[in-house]
Amino acid sequence: MRAARPDQTARSARLSAVRPVLWAAFAALATGAVLCVIGWYGMSGERFAERQLPYLASCTVPGAALIIAGAVLFAHGRSVLATARVEELYELLVTAGSPPATTRSPAAVATSDDILTIPGGTLWHRADCPLAAGKPEAVPPDAHVLATGGLSPCPICEPQPPPSAPPPER
Known part of the structure; x- marks a missing residue:
């Protein structure tokens, strides 16, 4: 019993x-x-x-x-x-217990430093971004397109701009 x-x-x-x-x-x-x-x-x-x-x-x-x-x-x-x-x-x-005193910010979805873009798209992505990963048409962006500001960073994977590109305008 x-x-x-x-x-x-x-x-x-x-x-x-x-x-x-x-x-x-x-x-x-x-x-x-x-x-x-x-x-x-x-x-x-x-x-x-x-x-x-x-x-x-x-x-x-x-x-x-x-x-x-x-x-x-x-x-x-x-x-x-x-x-x-x-x-x-x-x-x-x-x-039930209290949550931990320190909360970490959520980790980025993608962590790769390689940058890709989809032809005809308006964003640049990290190579392991879910929007670009596994797509055969994803290619490295042209430095001229990045320099002219024709592409913006992806809001999902939040890639850092390449050293040759100017910071994006918001």
């Missing part, structure tokens, strides 16, 4: 506190519904209003009150259960 974990014990304690409230709510709803049906049945057999009043007073009004009380108890039980679940989630999030 396995031993219960502390979080399971706390969860079962919360549920055992909510169960009586929910059972009382269902009992009140069921009793109220039965009383309303009895009152309606009794009233329906009487022709005169003064003979219907006892059924109204003894069954229908208390039945409606029990239905309202059952609905309130049910809502209260659900809110207690929801509060217990939120507390449990909070405990899980707090005890």
Whole structure:
């Protein structure tokens, strides 16, 4: 037999506190519904209003009150259960650990220093950029095109301009 974990014990304690409230709510709803049906049945057999009043007073009004009380108890039980679940989630999030104090910036997608361009394209890429890697038409860019500023650096792989090219204008 396995031993219960502390979080399971706390969860079962919360549920055992909510169960009586929910059972009382269902009992009140069921009793109220039965009383309303009895009152309606009794009233329906009487022709005169003064003979219907006892059924109204003894069954229908208390039945409606029990239905309202059952609905309130049910809502209260659900809110207690929801509060217990939120507390449990909070405990899980707090005890899960905090993130490391220092966060690293995401690494670049590509790390190669070789530069390629696609003929007819407007960007220059690193050789291992996902937009240029494996494409047979990718060729090294012409130094004249880089010097005139006809190409821009790829925003995905963020290549460094070659030493012969001027820095790109943004």
